[in-house]
């Protein structure tokens with residue numbers, strides 16, 4: 175996983191609430207066995223018409239937002255399925271940070287596992303950032319994870335909250351599995367206790 | 382010694398699985414059962430392979446293919462190349478890593494959330510995960526069951542744990558006898574319409590009250606299944622005699638004396654009197670009317686007696702725009718009666734409503750009637766075992782005689798990923814769980830409802846109040 179430290183880039187406004195994972199990437203594009211290459215299908219039905227032509231009115235089809243690295247949206251972003259293809263598609267497109275009033279739970283988790291930073295800010299602040307973003311290419315937004323601030327194009331800093339554990343993992347690009355395996359002795363101990371206390375628990379073996 | 386705080390069902394199952402608490406409150410949580418399917422696992426196995434890791438507990442893991450496969454005769458294999466590659470990849474991975482697997486032609490194959498409980502793999506008090514958001518289904522047994530992403534699938538395969546923070550407790554108390562024509566599906570659609578698709582975010586919902594107690598396990602699974610549609614990661618129902626009777630005799634459940642010891646433990650799990658919830662929602666079941674969704678969000682649900690809402694009445698501008706967009710997508714006009722909406726397709730199945738009880742409910746309405754002209758109606762059992770049972774009861778004949786298609790088990794038209802899809806503009810009455818844009822196929826239009834209501838739509842040709850047919 176790539177580290178996330180500071181990001182300065184173009185932000186794209188997407189003033190929609192309840193952007194579900196089927197919108198981020200429809201199910202028909204989940205038939206891959208790889209993580210990469212999904213960016214071309216990001217927001218497929220919003221981006222392309224039935225004949226596969228770009229819809230010019232969609233923000234990511236416009237300059238300079240084709241190069242957006244930050245996405246700003248409304249409430250409950252990422253609701254729906256657990257598909258990690260949603261953050262993979264965002265990442266493959268080049269988006270490393272999503273700013274919204276709140277996020278659906280599983281999507282939120284999946285972002286952290288892929289080096290994407292979901293930033294929760296109140297609706298009024300998101301609306302303000304969208305106004306900034308509409309100024310286009312000159313209006314770059316900075317997201318500084320170490321200091322936990324979003325910096326508006328006019329220099330104003332807005333603080334945000336994040337769990338200490340997640341911040342540490344993102345800043346250092348740490349793999350969760352590696353970190354958990356440092357607790358292997360405790361996991362062994364738990365399993366030994368479970369075998370004793372829940373000896374009724376069956377094992378699965380398909381015959 | 383200090384007297385222990387009263388705890389909820391969730392608290393108890395959570396506490397019993399904490400391996401370690403890290404300084405910031407994140408827990409290493411032990412996972413008892415891991416269910417794996419073909420769509421969200423290939424990248425996880427690939428990750429293991431690249432890191433030289435093995436599956437820590439193959440004996441706590443089960444794999445099955447369900448999303449991609451056709452529900453027509455499958456003996457000739459999968460036609461679509463990308464789907465076939467995904468299923469073959471799963472078969473290669475389970476062989477290489479020694480993971481138990483129900484092959485596509487095995488009668489035990491089916492939708493992952495149907496077969497877990499049906500086989501006794503999912504049990505009360507367990508932590509259960511799967512790379513699929515509707516894992517919440519298994520909470521009906523009194524388990525803590527939730528969906529995870531592919532990175533977390535890899536994490537569980539490698540460590541049999543997850544890094545998690547405890548959720549908040551939401552109590553949904555449903556009281557009173559269900560009126561005729563109303564089912565578990567109507568309860569959960571009403572709860573989601575009440576609290577909204579983000580109302581459960583950050584919570585685990587415990588469903589309780591006399592209505593829930595009176596539901597059979599199939600109904601409880603329908604309710605828990607759609608917890609995720611309210612934003613909650615999990616739904617739970619306290620295990621009781623109904624649960625224990627259900628578990629008894631299931632192939633992978635404990636037997637004899639071991640089962641008695643298990644039941645003794647499971648009986649300690651229901652929430653203590655005086656346990657605190659962060660939020661309580663009360664539903665009066667006696668006032669329910671069969672529900673149907675009209676929009677492209679599961680919260681857009683109304684009693685079937687209602688009319689399509691008018692966006693002009695919405696004060697918040699962003700919401701007004703969104704409502705108008707929903708009406709446009711769904712091809713509806715404000716004020717239209719829901720019962721006037723003609724359907725092209727009816728889909729009865731999915732992990733929400735693909736159990737034998739659901740097929741019986743549909744067959745009861747279909748018996749002696751016929752699917753309306755021009756309507757395509759599919760009945761898709763949730764598993765091969767459900768299919769066998771339905772055929773043993775003669776339900777397949779009732780349905781086929783009434784003009785329904787009788788299919789093989791799988792996710793089918795719940796999501797546009799296998800040959801069962803809506804074509805653009807088609808309107809579908811569906812017993813599944815999501816009505817998002819394009820969910821059942823590009824530009825398809827979905828109305829969520831119960832199996833009996835879906836069958837009523839099939840035989841009348843439009844959304845219909847099932848109470849007029851019984």
Ligand code: SF4
Pocket residue numbers: 447448492493494513515731732733791792795796813814
């Ligand atoms: S039936 Fe639908 S919701 Fe259930 S697992 Fe399959 S695709 Fe997901």
